[in-house]
Structure formats: C-alpha cells, structure tokens
Amino acid sequence: MICYETVGAKPTGRIDIRVGETIEIDSMFQDSSTTRGGGRVAVHEYHVTATADVETGTLLTIDADPRVLPYEECPLASLNVGRIIGTPRSALRTVILEQFREQKAALISMTPCVPSPKFRR
Numbered sequence: 001m002i003c004y005e006t007v008g009a010k011p012t013g014r015i016d017i018r019v020g021e022t023i024e025i026d027s028m029f030q031d032s033s034t035t036r037g038g039g040r041v042a043v044h045e046y047h048v049t050a051t052a053d054v055e056t057g058t059l060l061t062i063d064a065d066p067r068v069l070p071y072e073e074c075p076l077a078s079l080n081v082g083r084i085i086g087t088p089r090s091a092l093r094t095v096i097l098e099q100f101r102e103q104k105a106a107l108i109s110m111t112p113c114v115p116s117p118k119f120r121r
Contacts, residue, residue, distance in 0.1 A: 009033050009043070022060060023052040030068070042068040046078065057089030 013029035030045040045067035051060045062085060064078035087095045 010040075019054060021054070023054055023057075025050040025052065043070055044068065048081075052089060059085055059087050059089070059092065061085065 009031060010033070011029070011031050013027060015025065015027040018024040025048070027048045027050075028045070029048065031043045032040050033043050035041055047065040047067060048062065049065075050062040052058060053060055062081045064081045066075040066078045069075060083099060084092065084095055
C-alpha cells in the first residue's frame with residue numbers, strides 16, 4: 001500500500017495551432033493536485049483561444065474561458081487577458097510578468113505559446 005503523506009501539483013495542457021491567414025491557437029490548461037488519498041483534483045482550468053499575425057507573431061486576439069477555479073476571484077484574471085493584445089510573441093512572457101504581478105501565476109499558465117513567425121506547415 002502506498003501512503004501519500006504530501007500533496008503534489010502538476011500542470012498539464014494542450015495547444016493546437018493552425019496556420020492560415022492568421023495563426024489560430026486553441027488551448028486548454030489545467031493545474032491539478034494529488035489528494036491525500038492518492039487521487040487527483042483539478043485546481044485551475046482555462047480554455048484559451050487566440051490569433052496572431054503570421055508574419056510578426058503579434059497577438060491579435062485572445063479569449064480565456066475559466067472552467068475549474070478554487071476561489072471566486074479567480075475568473076477575474078481572464079477579464080484582463082485583452083491587455084496583452086498587440087504584444088509580439090517574443091515579449092509575451094515579459095509583458096505578462098510586468099503588467100499582471102498580482103495575477104501572475106494564473107496568467108502564465110493560461111497564455112498560449114505563439115509559434116515563431118517563421119513557422120510554416
């Protein structure tokens with residue numbers, strides 16, 4: 001018998017990218033935790049869709065749909081993702097860390113990875 005004395009966390013997600021006239025991003029992100037009984041429970045979960053410019057990688061649109069969240073305040077993070085529209089792919093992480101200090105953890109986990117402008121199928 002395995003004894004779970006500690007609780008662990010694990011981030012998971014998927015990112016689907018289609019390149020056409022724009023880069024289309026559809027993604028899901030979930031932070032989960034183990035339970036003392038050995039099970040797993042979702043802690044944060046977001047569905048994120050976005051588009052980016054094919055040539056520059058600049059974020060054109062973004063929408064975050066909060067799913068599983070532990071606190072009433074958590075969905076508020078999704079209301080602010082529009083603030084990063086216009087950000088080049090190469091600067092997304094830096095801009096998020098500078099502009100969203102209070103909501104940093106939630107926004108980092110739900111920000112899509114926009115491929116390099118050189119990405120082609």
